[in-house]
Amino acid sequence: MDRPSDRTPQLLLLVAGAKGAIGTTLAATVAAMQKTPQLVLPGLTTADKFLFLGECPSVAMAGWDKSDDEIIGAIARHGVLPEEMWRPHESRLARLSVFNAPDATCTMAEQVKQLRADIRQCRKRHPDARPVMVNLLPAAYDISDPARYTTVDQLLSKAGTGILPDLAYVVAAIGAGIPVVNFTPNTVELPAICDLAVAKGVPIAGRDGKTGQTYFKVVLASALKARGLYVDGWYSLNILGNADGLNLMDPDHARGKLNNKTHLLDDILGYPVGERYGRSAHKVHIDYHPPRGDAKEAWDVIDIRGIFGMPMSLRLNLQGRDSILAAPMALDLARWAAALQAAGFAGPVPDLGFYFKKPVGSDAPVTFENQLAALDRLESRIESRIHERSHGNR
Numbered sequence: 001m002d003r004p005s006d007r008t009p010q011l012l013l014l015v016a017g018a019k020g021a022i023g024t025t026l027a028a029t030v031a032a033m034q035k036t037p038q039l040v041l042p043g044l045t046t047a048d049k050f051l052f053l054g055e056c057p058s059v060a061m062a063g064w065d066k067s068d069d070e071i072i073g074a075i076a077r078h079g080v081l082p083e084e085m086w087r088p089h090e091s092r093l094a095r096l097s098v099f100n101a102p103d104a105t106c107t108m109a110e111q112v113k114q115l116r117a118d119i120r121q122c123r124k125r126h127p128d129a130r131p132v133m134v135n136l137l138p139a140a141y142d143i144s145d146p147a148r149y150t151t152v153d154q155l156l157s158k159a160g161t162g163i164l165p166d167l168a169y170v171v172a173a174i175g176a177g178i179p180v181v182n183f184t185p186n187t188v189e190l191p192a193i194c195d196l197a198v199a200k201g202v203p204i205a206g207r208d209g210k211t212g213q214t215y216f217k218v219v220l221a222s223a224l225k226a227r228g229l230y231v232d233g234w235y236s237l238n239i240l241g242n243a244d245g246l247n248l249m250d251p252d253h254a255r256g257k258l259n260n261k262t263h264l265l266d267d268i269l270g271y272p273v274g275e276r277y278g279r280s281a282h283k284v285h286i287d288y289h290p291p292r293g294d295a296k297e298a299w300d301v302i303d304i305r306g307i308f309g310m311p312m313s314l315r316l317n318l319q320g321r322d323s324i325l326a327a328p329m330a331l332d333l334a335r336w337a338a339a340l341q342a343a344g345f346a347g348p349v350p351d352l353g354f355y356f357k358k359p360v361g362s363d364a365p366v367t368f369e370n371q372l373a374a375l376d377r378l379e380s381r382i383e384s385r386i387h388e389r390s391h392g393n394r
Helices: 021-035 071-078 083-094 108-125 152-158 166-175 191-200 213-227 243-247 251-269 322-342 350-355 368-392
Strands: 011-016 059-065 097-100 130-135 180-182 203-206 230-240 282-288 297-305 311-319
Touching: 011 021, 011 108, 011 166, 011 322, 021 059, 021 071, 021 083, 021 322, 059 108, 071 083, 097 108, 108 130, 108 152, 108 166, 130 166, 130 322, 152 166, 152 191, 166 180, 166 191, 180 322, 191 203, 203 322, 213 230, 213 251, 213 297, 213 311, 213 368, 230 243, 230 251, 243 282, 251 282, 322 350, 322 368, 350 368
Parallel strands: 011 059, 011 130, 059 097, 130 180, 180 203, 230 282
Antiparallel strands: 230 297, 297 311
């Protein structure tokens, strides 16, 4: 049964990279939920959580992008969804506010100034909604020599042009008291930014959304460890034909993502894969193959040993859809971030490691079972704090 399509938004997604494949899929998701929530809600892990945030479908979205396309044109260009899926929501999508991304040749201080003005405009349009910044920008070069920026003021005054563009969005959001979801592999959680987040009472969730192959890698590695099966080697291949796949053909852009994909296996197992050979036997490759488009394919070959050192192996082939897997996770994380802020949490939130390849913060849970347990504990802490606050205000 369709629901009313004119809800008052309770959550406002401010999306950096709004016209990318994931961003446009997220926009279509938000639009579809207003009329046919049954197409989306079963795919959300937070659909029955955080009732104090209002109805799950009561979401608005705005954002930034450097593309000149209208949002409708960007959706059609990426081809993630067939036209019959998004065309019924065209009028709602056309009303979505997407600002021009800050000029990369401007200083970071100038970029932050523009973004703050845009954020004020979005808040004025949706005064009753809880805003959350969602970073969906492409993988990029990491900031060089981050230790030189010990405060945000130094970052604003000393950082020249060409600096990681994500940082301007994060600084602008935190300065405005808005929580941040860093879905990218880009390192934005500098010590100075984390300190500012704590001072402003703003949670940061990140880094690098764990959407497909890496999600199942964590599940399988955790299961093999629990069973006492020794992982002798693990080969992973990703085949991807969208703009993300093309961008990751730049070795400097891919470096952070590959590190995130690789290191987590040793963390889960408690030993380096391939130590018996004196070199790593955990290989991760990303190949751009245009015919695949957003239909990402992942192959894993897993070599294991049982008692007496007898060899065995597993084969896993995931034929997924990159943006279809990522968009609901971004929405889930935005709801977590809004709930965390409402409950008074601030700074990096390692307990959200379930959603990320490289969760930021200390003592992040590593194995799949520990990540699920951490989510349950975090939800209980949020609900407890909200209950205390609501009773304290009576």
